Amino acid sequence: MADKAPARTAEGHALGDLGRRLAARRAVLGLSRRETATRADMAPGYLQYLEEHPGAAPGRGTLLRLAEVLETTVRELTGGDTDLPRGLGQASRSPEFTSLSVPECRALLSTHGVGRIAVPTASGPVVVPVNYSVVDGAIAFRTEPGSTPSQASGCQVAFEVDRIDDAFSSGWSVLVRGRARTVTDPDEVRRLAEGARSEPWAGGHRDQWVRIDPLVITGRRITV
Incomplete structure (x- = not known):
């Protein structure tokens, strides 16, 4: 029997470690699951599902809200930047x-x-x-x-x-x-x-x- 393909977002990134990345980023910012869910306008139970189920495949809108709340990017949350060098983004206007x-x-x-x-x-x-x-x-x-x-x-x-x-x-x-x-x-x-x-x-x-x-x-x- 063939292996089941990993879940993917609308951008095509594998989501096998999305939950781990969400939890790790929350920990860095000192945010609880409830705080994060409230700021992202979603139920805490749904965020728990995303963090605990490797096959979860949220839509782009959900990922964008989570990325904004967690002060990161959709690419980083979905592991799309794993093999890319750091610092490819543009400098801010007032560093x-x-x-x-x-x-x-x-x-x-x-x-x-x-x-x-x-x-x-x-x-x-x-x-x-x-x-x-x-x-x-x-x-x-x-x-x-x-x-x-x-x-x-x-x-x-x-x-x-x-x-x-x-x-x-x-x-x-x-x-x-x-x-x-x-x-x-x-x-x-x-x-x-x-x-x-x-x-x-x-x-x-x-x-x-x-x-x-x-x-x-x-x-x-x-x-x-």
């Missing part, structure tokens, strides 16, 4: 560019689970993403011995996290510069493991902990 204080930078660092580390190699700098945690003020991540991230050990590195909101042409970035080292002390390894917020997405046997002790932390924000 405001500001520097972030060190406490603000540290607060933003602690909310993220994926960042990019610039590693010096024999052929030049290489930038790779890693799953990270902030433990005792330091950035820590697990990697595989011999991998590109593991080559950061003993080097001065740069580490960056950001968030881009294409719907409003806004966002922020935080840059950390410091020295990386491999953690070998068993007590410190245990402390890092207990404070880790997630497992490495790449999978595999990644038991080498690398720690970056920040020397300089800077950040910038663009708001409308």
Whole structure:
């Protein structure tokens, strides 16, 4: 028997993860399901249905209202931008560019689970993403011995996290510069493991902990 095709919107996007995206966006904005439904002029029960049933296929009008309430786009809600680079939208008419204080930078660092580390190699700098945690003020991540991230050990590195909101042409970035080292002390390894917020997405046997002790932390924000 052939597999059933995934539900699609009027724009043709698969809706298999629409519910997850709706719930995640609500969480980012701190909105309850009832608050979101009220603002989108729909019954809370219908929003619950959309979030809990992968086959739900709302019309374009419903998606537009939800996108407006959740301060995002229909493309983002339906996963149509998954493989697109961020920041394709046009700049706003009156953007405001500001520097972030060190406490603000540290607060933003602690909310993220994926960042990019610039590693010096024999052929030049290489930038790779890693799953990270902030433990005792330091950035820590697990990697595989011999991998590109593991080559950061003993080097001065740069580490960056950001968030881009294409719907409003806004966002922020935080840059950390410091020295990386491999953690070998068993007590410190245990402390890092207990404070880790997630497992490495790449999978595999990644038991080498690398720690970056920040020397300089800077950040910038663009708001409308």
